[in-house]
Amino acid sequence: MSTTFVLPFEPAVSAPASLARALEERRKYIASELTAICEGPRSKHRILCAGATNLEEAELVFNRCEFSIADRHEVIGGDPGSFDFIYSLNLLSELPDASVRQLLARLISMLRPGGRLLATNFTPENNELAIRRLHLRTEYDVAHLVDGLTNIVGHAVWRDSSERIVYLEIER
Numbered sequence: 001m002s003t004t005f006v007l008p009f010e011p012a013v014s015a016p017a018s019l020a021r022a023l024e025e026r027r028k029y030i031a032s033e034l035t036a037i038c039e040g041p042r043s044k045h046r047i048l049c050a051g052a053t054n055l056e057e058a059e060l061v062f063n064r065c066e067f068s069i070a071d072r073h074e075v076i077g078g079d080p081g082s083f084d085f086i087y088s089l090n091l092l093s094e095l096p097d098a099s100v101r102q103l104l105a106r107l108i109s110m111l112r113p114g115g116r117l118l119a120t121n122f123t124p125e126n127n128e129l130a131i132r133r134l135h136l137r138t139e140y141d142v143a144h145l146v147d148g149l150t151n152i153v154g155h156a157v158w159r160d161s162s163e164r165i166v167y168l169e170i171e172r
C-alpha cells in the first residue's frame with residue numbers, strides 16, 4: 001500500500017505506508033520533545049527549527065516558547081549559546097558529509113550549555129527517495145558525522161521503529 005504525502009523539499013510523492021508511518025512517528029516524537037521543553041522550569045525557552053518548511057509538530061507550543069525558523073536556503077544565524085533546543089528534520093539528508101559536519105558545528109555553537117540538538121536523516125531503506133539525490137545514511141554513518149566535533153557533552157544515535165529514519169541527538 002502506498003500513501004501520498006508531501007516531503008518538505010519536493011512536491012507530493014507516493015511512498016510506502018511504512019515511510020508515512022515513520023514520518024508520523026517522527027512528528028509525534030518532536031512534538032513530545034517540544035512540549036516537554038516548553039513546559040520546563042524557565043519562563044521562555046528558545047528553540048530553533050533549522051531547515052523547516054512544515055511546523056506541524058510545533059503548533060501546540062508556539063505560544064509557550066520563543067521560536068526561530070531558518071529554512072534550508074537561509075544562512076543559519078544567531079548568537080552563540082542562544083538556544084535551548086535546535087531541531088532539524090530533513091536537512092542532514094540533503095547535504096554531503098562535509099557540509100553536515102560544518103552545519104552541526106555551527107548549530108552546536110548556537111546551543112546554550114546543556115542545550116540539545118536533534119536531527120534526523122533518512123536511511124538507505126528509503127530507496128524510493130534515492131532518485132531525489134538525498135544522502136541516505138545508516139546510524140553508523142550518522143554517528144561518524146559527529147567525529148571531531150567539539151563542545152559536546154555527549155550524543156546518541158538510533159533508528160525509528162520502521163527503520164526508515166535515523167535520529168541524532170547531541171548535548172552541549
